[in-house]
Amino acid sequence: MSKSKGTAALKSFYDVVISGAGISGVTLAALLKTSPFFKSRSVLVLDKSLPNILPAFKSTSSNSSNDVRNYSNRIYAVNKSSLDVLKRTGAWEVVCDDYRHWPAYQMQTLDSRSRKGFTTFSSADPDEPVAHFLESEVIVSSLLKTIENHSSNLAEKFSLTQNSITQLKQYPASVQLTLETGDRIETCLLVGAEGFKSQVRNLAQMKWFSYDYKHHALVGTIHVECPDGNKAAWQRFLDSGPIASLPLDRNTASLVLFAEKSKLDELVSKPENEIVQTLNSYWTQDFGYDPKFDDVLGILSKAVENFSGYLDVRNEEPKPPTVTGVQKTTLATFPVGFGHAVHYVKPSIALVGDAAHRIHPLAGQGANLSLLDCDILFNQLEKAVRIGENPGKCSYLLEYERQAQTHNVPTQLFCDLIYRLYGKSNSPAVMLRSLASFGVNNLGVLNSAFVQWASSANNSFAKMASNRQ
Numbered sequence: 001m002s003k004s005k006g007t008a009a010l011k012s013f014y015d016v017v018i019s020g021a022g023i024s025g026v027t028l029a030a031l032l033k034t035s036p037f038f039k040s041r042s043v044l045v046l047d048k049s050l051p052n053i054l055p056a057f058k059s060t061s062s063n064s065s066n067d068v069r070n071y072s073n074r075i076y077a078v079n080k081s082s083l084d085v086l087k088r089t090g091a092w093e094v095v096c097d098d099y100r101h102w103p104a105y106q107m108q109t110l111d112s113r114s115r116k117g118f119t120t121f122s123s124a125d126p127d128e129p130v131a132h133f134l135e136s137e138v139i140v141s142s143l144l145k146t147i148e149n150h151s152s153n154l155a156e157k158f159s160l161t162q163n164s165i166t167q168l169k170q171y172p173a174s175v176q177l178t179l180e181t182g183d184r185i186e187t188c189l190l191v192g193a194e195g196f197k198s199q200v201r202n203l204a205q206m207k208w209f210s211y212d213y214k215h216h217a218l219v220g221t222i223h224v225e226c227p228d229g230n231k232a233a234w235q236r237f238l239d240s241g242p243i244a245s246l247p248l249d250r251n252t253a254s255l256v257l258f259a260e261k262s263k264l265d266e267l268v269s270k271p272e273n274e275i276v277q278t279l280n281s282y283w284t285q286d287f288g289y290d291p292k293f294d295d296v297l298g299i300l301s302k303a304v305e306n307f308s309g310y311l312d313v314r315n316e317e318p319k320p321p322t323v324t325g326v327q328k329t330t331l332a333t334f335p336v337g338f339g340h341a342v343h344y345v346k347p348s349i350a351l352v353g354d355a356a357h358r359i360h361p362l363a364g365q366g367a368n369l370s371l372l373d374c375d376i377l378f379n380q381l382e383k384a385v386r387i388g389e390n391p392g393k394c395s396y397l398l399e400y401e402r403q404a405q406t407h408n409v410p411t412q413l414f415c416d417l418i419y420r421l422y423g424k425s426n427s428p429a430v431m432l433r434s435l436a437s438f439g440v441n442n443l444g445v446l447n448s449a450f451v452q453w454a455s456s457a458n459n460s461f462a463k464m465a466s467n468r469q
């Protein structure tokens, strides 16, 4: 792959132009690179600031906290279907050889208002992780390395360049782009992968429905102690917003705390020991605890135990990790919002990732949806090119939109619903979520269905949709 700054000479035509080299843009580029049908096709990836390929940094004691580089604060929970995509591109092999990742075998959610309203999600096979936790830049670097490894003889076919689009003009079967450097190029397919402020979406005047949540997210690296070796991801719902601990190695985790920005800024301004103390109080203190919810769940548990021999009812709330330190320099806040592109496609134009949909990060699904988009779009592009069609042909793009939206929209709405349900402190809302947790926790069928939904994005809805073709 040729990599250049904006001044490098560009060709006047590319089969596919991808604007944005984040996780979505680079995944799509890597999938195209693996396809025999795209061998003779040219692909250009543009980004306003080029991503770097991280040097390999795995230490001799793999997956230990002795790894040489500090963790970055952008961590993704990679689910099973995203893992399949990374494996198909070859990037997962690079992650395992050169970088680091950490598996979680359980997802634990706790509710500060009810000690019995906790939920434990795990795979049907206890040895199978529910998710792998990785830094965003590790995923991007691994994908770029695979593109580089496989395209030495195709250097002129795959280019990554620092540039951005300032204008676009649509023709019946192509798009003409004007770049920041003044270059003009034409392409059969332009993919907008620039995140939720997508320039392609704006220039193509594609409708975007969005709103901001009242919360921001504080992220950063924390040190933890936990008896299970830090093999679970944790989330506790508080009236002020959820707190999460995403495992990175035995004693390190990534913090995600949702609250109003002023509250997060105040926390960050405190000395380290006070931040640690506050975080531990968020994990353990009874904020608004009301025993009446536990009493109802206690009665329900008894009834379930009495009337069914096969259900394994668990009453003991699991114990979350204890925070022992915080790396203050890694703390950063991000706004959190919802966004939905009414159409993901137009003739010769497609949106993927956050450019098409923005989701509340509480379930860690944003990057997973992005990888799913790339996989669905790639399959449609391959279908088109295999029979000699133009990759930007609208019927294939519309099929991508249909399949992707069938999965993405319910997932976005579900995360929005969870956020709203746990943001309420009134009794009906707390009772409803406690009962839902009880059901998911104690009914194996419901639990497996939920884990299957969250970890295998491209089976459920999207497969149902593709089967209807």
Ligand SMILES: Cc1cc2nc3c(=O)[nH]c(=O)nc-3n(C[C@H](O)[C@H](O)[C@H](O)COP(=O)(O)OP(=O)(O)OC[C@H]3O[C@@H](n4cnc5c(N)ncnc54)[C@H](O)[C@@H]3O)c2cc1C
Pocket (backbone or CB within 6 Å): 019, 020, 021, 022, 023, 024, 025, 046, 047, 048, 049, 075, 076, 077, 163, 164, 165, 193, 194, 195, 196, 199, 217, 219, 256, 334, 335, 336, 352, 353, 354, 355, 361, 363, 364, 365, 366, 367, 368, 369, 370
């Ligand atoms: C606090 C927080 C925590 C999160 N946690 C998780 C998690 O645990 N799991 C998960 O799956 N998701 C998570 N997400 C969501 C995740 O970050 C996004 O869904 C994901 O990054 C989307 O990838 P993308 O490639 O579409 O966009 P981005 O990652 O935003 O990448 C966009 C790229 O486009 C480039 N770009 C921008 N504008 C232009 C332009 N005009 N021209 C050219 N290039 C441009 C940028 O430089 C960047 O490289 C979280 C999000 C937040 C805010």
